[in-house]
Amino acid sequence: METTSVSHNHPVLLDPSPLWLDVCGWLVPAGFPSPAADHTEERIDLNKQLIRNKAATYVFRVKGDSMTGIGIYEGDALLVDRSMDPKHNHIVVALLNNEFTVKRLYRRGGVVKLIAENPIYPARLIKEEDDFVVWGVVTNNIHKLC
Template identity: 75%
Template sequence: MYEEVISAPIPVLISDEKVMLEVCGWSVAAGFASPAADHTRKRIDLNKHLIYNGDATHVFRVAGDSMTGIGIYEGDRLLIDRSIEPKHNSIVLAVLNSEFTVKRLYKRGGVVKLVAENPIYPTTVIKEADDFTVWGVVTFNLHKLL
């Protein structure tokens, strides 16, 4: 297990082209298949459902395993919105001493920490001498199943 630190992540370009998919009008059980699956109702644009602010949203590929405890794995793509105010417990892309990292943000009582979601990684307490900024807030994880 390792965590690769990226000094300058390269964003994945988001196409302006609409991506339209069929949407069913009912929930899908994780049990037996529904014979009504062929009767979809409408098409949706994934950009409208996944991106809140297109000008401030970027896609980054994950390197490392420090966030596997919440389902973020090596190779996943994260949608990161720079226009969202980071809050306590947000999953963020942070820059700490010129290195980018994805972690859970802890902000309570004047204490700021970056918390990994894998017990083999320590929590990082942000010190006054650290060069620290939150680059953006993670809004979605695009995890490939196949």
């Protein structure tokens, strides 16, 4: 089964230093640009915007195409929080038989599966003999557009 995995053998802990960006105080129309585009109203720290628990948040790079149906593509950076309780339907990073993978968690009626978001890949039923642990919950996907 092809899986979307991470390109590092070990996750990378985030640097807690603030990363400040200017925030515009208006919505961006998907039409013509605003004449006020040169004026910003505040600054935000991306750490505060994207990270719930700094000590438990890691970055994984995606490898593979099994999650393209929900906009996770090869090369994307996933923010993964190890302190969150993984629930049914969460997107998770799991360790399955000593390999990291990112999938949707299915957990109902004693059945646990990892579900790809690409129809060419079947769901993976977790069996009793599998070495399986949900490593963390994906909270954000950083997808480069250009």
